Amino acid sequence: MRCLLFIEILIATLLFQACEQSMELVDRPVEVDFRICESMSTRSGKMLFAVGDSIGIFAVKRTDVNKPALPGIQNNQAYNVKWIKTVEGWSPASAIDKVVWVQDGTPLDFYAYYPYQREVENPESMILAVQKNQVDEQAFMLSDFLRAANTQGLTEGVVELNFFHLFALMDVKLIREGDVVATDATLEASDVCTKVSLNLGTGVQTPLEMGRVRFFCENPSMRLYRGILPAQEFLGGIATLQIDEKGVTYVYAFKDMALRSGSCQKFELNLK
Numbered sequence: 001m002r003c004l005l006f007i008e009i010l011i012a013t014l015l016f017q018a019c020e021q022s023m024e025l026v027d028r029p030v031e032v033d034f035r036i037c038e039s040m041s042t043r044s045g046k047m048l049f050a051v052g053d054s055i056g057i058f059a060v061k062r063t064d065v066n067k068p069a070l071p072g073i074q075n076n077q078a079y080n081v082k083w084i085k086t087v088e089g090w091s092p093a094s095a096i097d098k099v100v101w102v103q104d105g106t107p108l109d110f111y112a113y114y115p116y117q118r119e120v121e122n123p124e125s126m127i128l129a130v131q132k133n134q135v136d137e138q139a140f141m142l143s144d145f146l147r148a149a150n151t152q153g154l155t156e157g158v159v160e161l162n163f164f165h166l167f168a169l170m171d172v173k174l175i176r177e178g179d180v181v182a183t184d185a186t187l188e189a190s191d192v193c194t195k196v197s198l199n200l201g202t203g204v205q206t207p208l209e210m211g212r213v214r215f216f217c218e219n220p221s222m223r224l225y226r227g228i229l230p231a232q233e234f235l236g237g238i239a240t241l242q243i244d245e246k247g248v249t250y251v252y253a254f255k256d257m258a259l260r261s262g263s264c265q266k267f268e269l270n271l272k
Contacts, residue, residue: 029100036090037162054084054116062107068151069109070201071123080120107153111200112161114146129195133214140216143228167228168259171266174223185245187225188214192239193232231261
């Protein structure tokens with residue numbers, strides 16, 4: 001009798017442990033693994049992520065399985081979590097920055113941006129601004145913003161995030177027939193958009209602020225200047241490029257032209 005009782009207790013214990021282990025496997029959330037890809041553009045600016053770079057990621061649950069969901073204040077599976085590039089690869093900055101799949105199988109759409117901003121009140125209206133003084137390389141690079149979106153409505157697997165430039169690059173080469181342009185000449189754009197509100201989900205940029213931007217002289221010997229500006233349109237010759245050289249100022253007005261996200265506009269200005 002005692003032997004039978006011992007066997008019954010042993011079987012009950014084993015069944016309880018098996019049930020407990022099974023529940024642990026079911027309840028344990030599955031983390032999302034990301035494959036981060038840099039911009040494949042040949043333009044200057046941020047092209048390769050370096051160790052220490054960080055991005056912000058949003059994961060959004062679909063309410064309609066046939067329609068991509070956009071990031072907002074609500075319905076996010078992950079809200080502005082921070083991921084950092086390390087020597088080993090990309091990883092969450094902390095435990096709370098991990099992204100997990102929805103356990104009921106709800107499809108997710110993913111959106112990301114660079115560089116990371118700690119305070120993002122609303123992904124529908126993120127504030128982005130270029131450096132107004134881009135004369136050194138660091139300020140020039142800090143003016144470049146990238147965005148990625150994966151709207152496949154995934155429920156598992158590796159999530160690819162392909163980043164693209166949000167702003168535009170302007171390349172300006174200064175020349176002078178029969179003479180050379182001084183290597184210390186300066187160039188700036190005036191009456192241009194310098195700050196925008198970005199809808200991270202749609203990628204639409206809304207102008208917020210106008211101003212002047214001084215360009216970076218990337219190659220003094222070639223008199224090659226570069227500046228990063230938000231996507232915008234130049235209408236009616238209002239926006240201008242101003243070159244100051246040896247106490248003389250040259251002003252060139254833009255004709256009707258549009259700067260598109262990720263584009264590179266090249267100009268050659270003849271100082272006369």
